[in-house]
Amino acid sequence: MTTTSALPGSHPAESPTLDPHDLPAALERLRSVADDLAVAVDRVIQGKDETVRLALTVLFSEGHLLVEDVPGVGKTMLAKSLARAIDGSVRRIQFTPDLLPSDVTGSSIWNQERATFEFRPGAVFANVVIGDEINRASPKTQSALLECMEEGQVTVDGTTWQLDRPFIVFATQNPVEMDGTYPLPEAQRDRFAARISMGYPSVDAELTMLSEHGVTDPLDAVTPVVDVAEVRALSRAVRSVHAAEALKQYVVDLVRRTRSHPDLRLGASPRAALHLLRTARSRAALEGRDHVLPDDVQALAVPVVAHRLLLTADALLAGRDGADVVTDVLRTTALPSPR
Structure with a gap:
């Protein structure tokens, strides 16, 4: 016991x-x-x-x-x-x-x-x-x-x-x-x-x-x-620090898109989404805000997510890295709509 x-x-x-x-x-x-x-x-x-x-x-x-x-x-x-x-x-x-x-x-x-x-x-x-x-x-x-x-x-x-x-x-x-x-x-x-x-x-x-x-x-x-x-x-x-439901959905969408990216054999885990939201809250707080913006998530996506990804052999041979993939995902994921 x-x-x-x-x-x-x-x-x-x-x-x-x-x-x-x-x-x-x-x-x-x-x-x-x-x-x-x-x-x-x-x-x-x-x-x-x-x-x-x-x-x-x-x-x-x-x-x-x-x-x-x-x-x-x-x-x-x-x-x-x-x-x-x-x-x-x-x-x-x-x-x-x-x-x-x-x-x-x-x-x-x-x-x-x-x-x-x-x-x-x-x-x-x-x-x-x-x-x-x-x-x-x-x-x-x-x-x-x-x-x-x-x-x-x-x-x-x-x-x-x-x-x-x-x-x-x-x-x-x-x-x-x-x-x-x-x-x-x-x-x-x-x-x-x-x-x-x-x-x-x-x-x-x-x-x-x-x-x-x-x-x-x-x-x-x-x-x-x-x-x-x-x-x-x-x-x-x-x-x-407040994070709107639409922003949480944005975080989930970003992480889930890595799991189907053709350059990856292992995408980001649910823990990555949790860490991305936590650090986005921290960034907002350090700037004096009581709420998280999509800018916070985008600024932290590469340092928080890229090191967790495993690239395919073809992607490695092409000189790609995790930061490149995260940048692709950020570019192709729709921003949360304001309410």
Whole structure:
């Protein structure tokens, strides 16, 4: 029989949404906090405003973020600077081929004095988990994150342990064709709300990096902007942002069209639709709106949906990728009609 437990200090369950009368003030506070977080991260990652805003969108939608790019472009620095600005508990997992699933989730250790097994929490027991180079671990170890990311809990030896909220995984990975990497399984990729690519910095940003990062550690300049209790409260405000039925139908239409696209052998899952609506609510809230627009969905469709798609061999040979397919679907799907 599986039992459910909580570690000392974990946060009790709250009402999932805010009172409508409290929403305007909460959205105003959310916009202010997001601006402050963006400024804090910009001290470390210069010239990546759009990337930082997308990371904040995923944060307040209670999703997980996959940052993919070549080594040395600031993937881990982005995750560490955001984690420091949130002022929550932070754990970093350096994924390597010899990492074990128990290193991630925790394990039961025999206590000789008490003659009983005691649970020793693993690295996922934190508000912010930085999974560095996640695709360098074996698929077995990668799968240790599946339950954590989807259900916010860990099951070890028949006991289920609840993770504290907020719980966010910022995972980085190098392109899968590089040496010493394993491609992420489809089920793993599907649990990330969005995937972003850092890209190389501009000339000015790279010159600034050479001038500043060579003298001091830029993370030392990052101070907490918000605490985890307020992140939790602001995430409740995001869940309260209104999405019309016609807009929800638009999200479903977009996702369903990927399942019949001729360039795909695997389309987007129902979880993709859920993540697309959640992040669209977050984007609307970060812009100070209490309702979602089709523009929010369109702006997030590629980072939220593209990484979940599996292309056919012919499409790959033709140089197509998931972003191309999502762009096709956006172009051919009718917008929701205003009422």
